[in-house]
Amino acid sequence: xQRKHLLLLFQFTALIFLFVLFSCKRVKDVVxxxxxxxxxxxxxxxxSNTHQGIGYNWVLDAPDDNIKQLGRFNEYNYKxxxxxxxxxxxxxxxxxxxxxxxxxxxxxxKYLTKGRNVLIIPGGMGGTGFSTNNWNVGNNLYADAxxxxxxxxxxxxxxxxxILWHQGESDVGNPYYQASLDSMIVHLRKDIxxxxxxxxxxxxxxxxxxxxxDSSRQATNQIxxxxxxxxxxxxxxxxxxxxxxxxxxxxxxxxHFDAAGQREMGKRYFFEFRLIN
Numbered sequence: 599x600q601r602k603h604l605l606l607l608f609q610f611t612a613l614i615f616l617f618v619l620f621s622c623k624r625v626k627d628v629v630x631x632x633x634x635x636x637x638x639x640x641x642x643x644x645x646s647n648t649h650q651g652i653g654y655n656w657v658l659d660a661p662d663d664n665i666k667q668l669g670r671f672n673e674y675n676y677k678x679x680x681x682x683x684x685x686x687x688x689x690x691x692x693x694x695x696x697x698x699x700x701x702x703x704x705x706x707x708k709y710l711t712k713g714r715n716v717l718i719i720p721g722g723m724g725g726t727g728f729s730t731n732n733w734n735v736g737n738n739l740y741a742d743a744x745x746x747x748x749x750x751x752x753x754x755x756x757x758x759x760x761i762l763w764h765q766g767e768s769d770v771g772n773p774y775y776q777a778s779l780d781s782m783i784v785h786l787r788k789d790i791x792x793x794x795x796x797x798x799x800x801x802x803x804x805x806x807x808x809x810x811x812d813s814s815r816q817a818t819n820q821i822x823x824x825x826x827x828x829x830x831x832x833x834x835x836x837x838x839x840x841x842x843x844x845x846x847x848x849x850x851x852x853x854h855f856d857a858a859g860q861r862e863m864g865k866r867y868f869f870e871f872r873l874i875n
Contacts (some may be wrong), residue, residue: 619622636673637717637756642698643743648722649687649696653857659695665702667718681718688723689740695857719746727768728778729742735785744789758791767853778823783829800824800870801825801836807848833870
């Protein structure tokens with residue numbers, strides 16, 4: 599009986615030791631490792647395909663300690679917080695992801711220097727475009743993107759490294775789409791970075807299955823793709839190369855990539871970024 603009591607006492611003491619050891623480690627992590635305020639900024643703007651890809655995976659889409667976002671909602675508005683999916687786009691949805699976190703992880707592994715963090719500024723909103731007066735110079739979403747990016751540039755040791763754009767579905771049939779898109783790119787570079795014409799601006803192609811179903815959609819996507827021939831330091835993330843991105847059921851929310859497609863688009867955005875950076 600005495601031996602049994604001694605064994606129980608030993609087990610209890612070991613558990614207490616492990617608890618204290620773990621607690622001390624957590625306190626050390628929180629208190630003694632200050633967060634970095636040096637940011638490489640990635641601005642992500644456009645409409646729903648910036649962030650509404652259904653199929654969140656807690657492993658593949660896990661946050662990263664060196665990747666933050668600029669919060670938007672409630673007490674986190676204009677606060678630097680963890681970049682966890684869904685990111686703080688205007689029309690975020692649970693169980694949905696975009697391409698930005700995949701891009702940011704690849705950027706971190708290739709370009710991020712010691713002591714710095716990646717900061718994503720999410721600014722996408724579903725159903726928006728130039729014809730709906732959201733993204734023209736001075737419109738509400740354009741102004742939000744400029745204000746949030748300039749806020750970080752003014753208050754933190756930071757630099758804007760890329761603008762990632764995915765939009766076009768809402769402007770199918772808009773005869774002024776090309777002029778509006780080009781004007782936005784030129785003015786956005788000026789209003790954020792001060793006439794930095796070399797700031798990488800990457801545009802993503804629309805969902806191939808959805809585009810192929812209508813000639814006016816094809817015309818809109820062609821405008822997006824051909825931006826690289828009109829404006830320097832732009833690139834096109836092609837959803838058809840090296841293979842066509844599809845879903846198990848292409849008719850399910852046909853104009854959206856799913857989560858797997860979003861991750862693949864993140865890789866393609868990054869591939870193009872490396873070519874023009």
